[in-house]
Amino acid sequence: MTNSKFSKPTESEMGILQVLWELGPSTVREVHYVLSETKDSGYTTTLKLMQIMYEKGLLNRNDEAKTHVYSSAIKKESVQKQVVSKMINGLFKGSSAKLVMHALGNHHASKEEIQEIKEYLDSMENDGNVKKKSDSKK
Amino acid sequence: MTNSKFSKPTESEMGILQVLWELGPSTVREVHYVLSETKDSGYTTTLKLMQIMYEKGLLNRNDEAKTHVYSSAIKKESVQKQVVSKMINGLFKGSSAKLVMHALGNHHASKEEIQEIKEYLDSMENDGNVKKKSDSKK
């Protein structure tokens, strides 16, 4: 369940989301005002970005009034979680599997080498240090 | 001292760095092999990316042999730190200043309102919670 029905927000989109998370439902002008503190792009840039985000489903908006009010459609926590877990995963993902790939990626994997790797895997099993997800085996 | 003489790695560059951090010095083929598990771009794509990263100073390389060996020129820890601190900052940066900006961004700031905001600022000062940087006066 790596949910995320939403395409990962871009850098600028993150900036907008962060403002909205802090301010709550806001107009483009309000968001742009905050953003303009640290960034110098024009008002229509922010507007366009927010329109795109709305289309993508990243933002909700209330357009009953002339001036639309936007709010984040995704929870800060979920993005936080995503960022953190991505980091953890990215920084240390495969453990032992990597050794194998390292070996395979380089030489052209002769039968002998494959055999060698198999033995390596066997020895790992004997250590009870396996970490595979599928341990069906029967 | 927000160090970072290096331009922030892009998404793909991060992928390559992560492989190198885990594998240690490696050839393009090795990196590409690992990457190909989760991504399906061609070998020359990985090659080009790594060449660019080398030019940017993100990677070191040993090209004595025909097959070059690359390694990360930046420490995993420093990037981790950067990511984390960016997250913390982004997720809660300005605290009280934001309220003011919210107010200013919306209405057109009549004299009365400005006065009101000044009073608000004064009350913050009394709390000893000020955080301004410029206090020009004259």
Add this chain to the structure above:
DNA sequence: TTTGTTCTACGAAAGTTTTCGTAGTTAAAG
């Protein structure tokens, strides 16, 4: 009304990142 201001919509340019095809080099076999 008419005018001025503030807003949305939207196309398209500019900027950035990613992807790959092609050409040329090197080295190991044949």
Add this chain to the structure above:
DNA sequence: CTTTAACTACGAAAACTTTCGTAGAACAAA
């Protein structure tokens, strides 16, 4: 030698993101 396989270099297309100018609608104030 000659051929073949694995590499590097590199230009440029493709894809994506960011930026902005311009047009027109809404609305308040003169």
